Amino acid sequence: MEPETVSTSEFSFSHRLRVRWAEVDRQGIVFNGHYLTYFDVGMTEYLRAIGIPYPDGLLEYDGDLFLVKATVEYKSPALYDDELDCHVRIGRIGTSSLQFLFELRRGHELLVKGENIYVNAHPVTRTPAPVHKAVRDAVIAFERVAPQ
Amino acid sequence: MEPETVSTSEFSFSHRLRVRWAEVDRQGIVFNGHYLTYFDVGMTEYLRAIGIPYPDGLLEYDGDLFLVKATVEYKSPALYDDELDCHVRIGRIGTSSLQFLFELRRGHELLVKGENIYVNAHPVTRTPAPVHKAVRDAVIAFERVAPQ
Amino acid sequence: MEPETVSTSEFSFSHRLRVRWAEVDRQGIVFNGHYLTYFDVGMTEYLRAIGIPYPDGLLEYDGDLFLVKATVEYKSPALYDDELDCHVRIGRIGTSSLQFLFELRRGHELLVKGENIYVNAHPVTRTPAPVHKAVRDAVIAFERVAPQ
Amino acid sequence: MEPETVSTSEFSFSHRLRVRWAEVDRQGIVFNGHYLTYFDVGMTEYLRAIGIPYPDGLLEYDGDLFLVKATVEYKSPALYDDELDCHVRIGRIGTSSLQFLFELRRGHELLVKGENIYVNAHPVTRTPAPVHKAVRDAVIAFERVAPQ
Numbered sequence: 201m202e203p204e205t206v207s208t209s210e211f212s213f214s215h216r217l218r219v220r221w222a223e224v225d226r227q228g229i230v231f232n233g234h235y236l237t238y239f240d241v242g243m244t245e246y247l248r249a250i251g252i253p254y255p256d257g258l259l260e261y262d263g264d265l266f267l268v269k270a271t272v273e274y275k276s277p278a279l280y281d282d283e284l285d286c287h288v289r290i291g292r293i294g295t296s297s298l299q300f301l302f303e304l305r306r307g308h309e310l311l312v313k314g315e316n317i318y319v320n321a322h323p324v325t326r327t328p329a330p331v332h333k334a335v336r337d338a339v340i341a342f343e344r345v346a347p348q
Numbered sequence: 349m350e351p352e353t354v355s356t357s358e359f360s361f362s363h364r365l366r367v368r369w370a371e372v373d374r375q376g377i378v379f380n381g382h383y384l385t386y387f388d389v390g391m392t393e394y395l396r397a398i399g400i401p402y403p404d405g406l407l408e409y410d411g412d413l414f415l416v417k418a419t420v421e422y423k424s425p426a427l428y429d430d431e432l433d434c435h436v437r438i439g440r441i442g443t444s445s446l447q448f449l450f451e452l453r454r455g456h457e458l459l460v461k462g463e464n465i466y467v468n469a470h471p472v473t474r475t476p477a478p479v480h481k482a483v484r485d486a487v488i489a490f491e492r493v494a495p496q
Numbered sequence: 497m498e499p500e501t502v503s504t505s506e507f508s509f510s511h512r513l514r515v516r517w518a519e520v521d522r523q524g525i526v527f528n529g530h531y532l533t534y535f536d537v538g539m540t541e542y543l544r545a546i547g548i549p550y551p552d553g554l555l556e557y558d559g560d561l562f563l564v565k566a567t568v569e570y571k572s573p574a575l576y577d578d579e580l581d582c583h584v585r586i587g588r589i590g591t592s593s594l595q596f597l598f599e600l601r602r603g604h605e606l607l608v609k610g611e612n613i614y615v616n617a618h619p620v621t622r623t624p625a626p627v628h629k630a631v632r633d634a635v636i637a638f639e640r641v642a643p644q
Numbered sequence: 645m646e647p648e649t650v651s652t653s654e655f656s657f658s659h660r661l662r663v664r665w666a667e668v669d670r671q672g673i674v675f676n677g678h679y680l681t682y683f684d685v686g687m688t689e690y691l692r693a694i695g696i697p698y699p700d701g702l703l704e705y706d707g708d709l710f711l712v713k714a715t716v717e718y719k720s721p722a723l724y725d726d727e728l729d730c731h732v733r734i735g736r737i738g739t740s741s742l743q744f745l746f747e748l749r750r751g752h753e754l755l756v757k758g759e760n761i762y763v764n765a766h767p768v769t770r771t772p773a774p775v776h777k778a779v780r781d782a783v784i785a786f787e788r789v790a791p792q
Contacts, residue, residue: 220681220684220685220688221373221374221379221684221685221688221698222373222379222381222681222684224373224374225369225370225372225373225374226369226372226373226374226376226428227560228374231369231370231533231536232532232536232563232566233370233529233530233531233532233533233536234529235529236528236529236532237527237529237664237666240527240528240529240664240665240666241664241665244664244665244725253725254665264523266523266570266573267528267570268569268570269567269568269569269570270528270566270567270568270570271565271566271567271568272565272566272567273564273565274562274563274564274565274566277562280374281688281697368533368536368537368540369536369537369540369550370533370536375708375710379681379684380680380684380711380714381677381678381679381680381681381684382677383677384676384677384680385516385518385675385677388516388517388518388675388676388677389516389517392516392517392577401577402517412671414671414718414721415676415718416717416718417715417716417717417718418676418714418715418716418718419713419714419715419716420713420714420715421712421713422710422711422712422713422714425710429540429549517669517670517675518669518675518677520669520670521665521666521668521669521670522665522668522669522670522672522724524670527665527666529666576670
C-alpha cells in the first residue's frame with residue numbers, strides 16, 4: 201500500500217484535526233469507524249464555511265441531511281497524535297441529494313478517502329425534499345470544481 | 349494494585365457485556381471514558397429490570413435523570429474481549445436525586461468501581477423534581493440492601 | 497425509504513446487540529460511524545464462531561486483518577434501545593483478502609447493509625500475506641453459501 | 645444549577661475544542677463519558693505545552709501514566725457545536741502520582757469540573773515508579789500556582 205500523494209487542488213476546503221488517544225486501537229492505529237466521525241466534522245466545518253451551518257442553516261429551508269451511503273477507502277493508517285487535514289468538497293448535487301467527497305491527509309500523504317451520499321429530507325417527516333436553491337447556490341459559489 | 353475480590357452480595361443486579369475492539373486503546377486496555385458508557389448501559393438494564401425502562405418509564409411520571417457527579421475508581425484494567433459483569437444498585441434515594449453504585453468485575457475480580465449521582469428533573473424544564481413514589485417503590489422492592 | 501425485508505437465508509451467522517444511549521445522536525438515531533463498530537463486533541463474533549478468535553486465532557498463522565474498504569448503505573435508522581441482529585458472512589476469499597458482508601436487522605426489517613474488504617497481512621510487517629489454509633477451510637466449512 | 649463563573653486565574657493552560665455531532669445524545673447534550681475524552685485531550689495538550697509530549701516524553705524516563713481515579717462534576721451541559729475551553733493544571737505531585745484538575749468552560753461559564761489522579765508507572769511492568777525529576781521540574785516551571 202504505497203502512499204498516494206495526488207494533488208488536492210480540486211478541493212476548496214480543508215479542516216485540520218488531531219488524532220486523539222481514545223481513537224487509536226490496540227494496533228496503534230485509528231479505529232476504522234472513527235474516520236466517519238472525522239468526515240462528519242469535516243462536513244460540519246465545510247457547511248459553516250459556505251455559510252449554511254449545520255443543521256440550523258438547513259432547517260431554515262426545511263431541510264436536513266440523512267446519510268444514505270458511505271464508502272471509505274483505507275490507504276494508510278492514521279496514528280495517535282497525527283495532525284490530519286480533512287479535505288472536503290461536494291462532487292454532485294442531485295435534486296434531493298448531495299455527494300460529499302473527503303480526503304484525509306497527513307501532509308501530502310493521502311491516508312483515507314471517503315464518499316458520503318446524503319439525501320436532503322424534511323426534518324420532521326424525513327421524506328426526501330429538493331435541495332433548496334440557496335444551498336445549491338452557496339455550494340456552487342464556493343467550489344473550485346463545479347459540482348455535477 | 350492488588351485485585352479486590354470483595355463479595356458483591358449487596359448487589360441485586362448485574363449485566364454482562366463484552367469489551368469491544370474499538371474500546372481498547374494503544375496500551376491494550378479499555379479507554380477510561382468508556383467505563384462511563386458501561387455504567388450507562390448497566391443503569392439502563394437496571395431500570396428495565398425494575399420495570400421503569402429508561403427513559404419512557406420515567407417520562408411517564410414527568411421525570412428524567414441528569415448526571416451531576418461521576419466518580420470512577422480504576423483498580424485493574426479491562427482488556428479486549430473480556431466478559432465483564434456490571435453490577436448495579438441504587439445506594440441512596442434523596443428527594444430529587446439517585447445515587448447509583450457500580451462494580452465492574454471480570455469473574456470475581458473487581459476492575460472498576462463507580463458512583464453516579466443523578467438529579468431527577470422535569471424532562472422539559474430540566475429543573476429538579478421529586479423522585480416519583482412509583483419509582484421509589486420499584487427501587488425499594490427490588491434492592492436487597494435498602495437504599496438510604 | 498421502504499423497509500427491505502429480504503430473506504437472510506444466505507447468512508449462517510448473526511449476533512444480537514442492543515443500541516446504547518451513547519450511540520444515538522440528536523436526531524434520535526444511531527450516529528453513522530457506529531455501524532462500523534457494530535460490524536466490527538459482528539466480525540469478532542463470527543470469527544469466534546468459526547474457531548478462529550480475533551486476533552489470536554489469526555496471529556497463530558502469522559496473519560492479521562486490516563480493513564482496506566468499507567461500504568455502508570443506510571436504509572432505515574436504528575433507534576435507542578433497539579435490539580439488532582448483525583448478520584455476518586464471508587462472501588469472497590481472495591489470495592490475501594476477505595470480503596465480509598453484513599446486514600443489520602431489527603426483526604425482519606433490514607436497516608443497514610455493509611461490505612468490508614480486509615487484507616490479510618503479516619502482523620509485524622503489515623505486508624499482504626496469503627490467507628492461511630486453516631482459516632480458509634474454517635470459513636468454507638461454516639458458510640451456508642460457498643464463498644467465491 | 646446556576647452557571648458558575650469563577651475565575652480561572654489559577655490555570656496556566658487551556659485548550660480549545662469544539663463539540664462534535666457524534667458526541668451529543670438524544671437529550672441534545674454531550675454524553676457524560678465524552679468529557680473524560682475532552683480531559684484526556686486537555687492532558688495531552690498540557691503535556692505537549694510543558695515539553696513532555698505524551699507518551700514519548702514520559703517513556704524517555706521509563707514512565708507512563710495510568711488513571712486510578714476520575715471525578716467529574718457536571719454543572720451545565722455542553723451542546724452540539726459549542727466551542728469549549730478545557731483548562732488544565734496539575735494540582736499535586738506525589739512521589740509516584742499526579743493530580744490533574746480540569747475545568748471545561750464555554751466562555752466564562754463553567755460547565756464541567758474534573759479531577760484525574762494518575763499513577764506514574766513503569767511502561768512495561770506497570771508498577772508504580774517515582775515521577776522523574778525532569779517531569780516534576782517541567783511542571784513546577786510551568787504552573788502559575790505551585791503544585792502541592
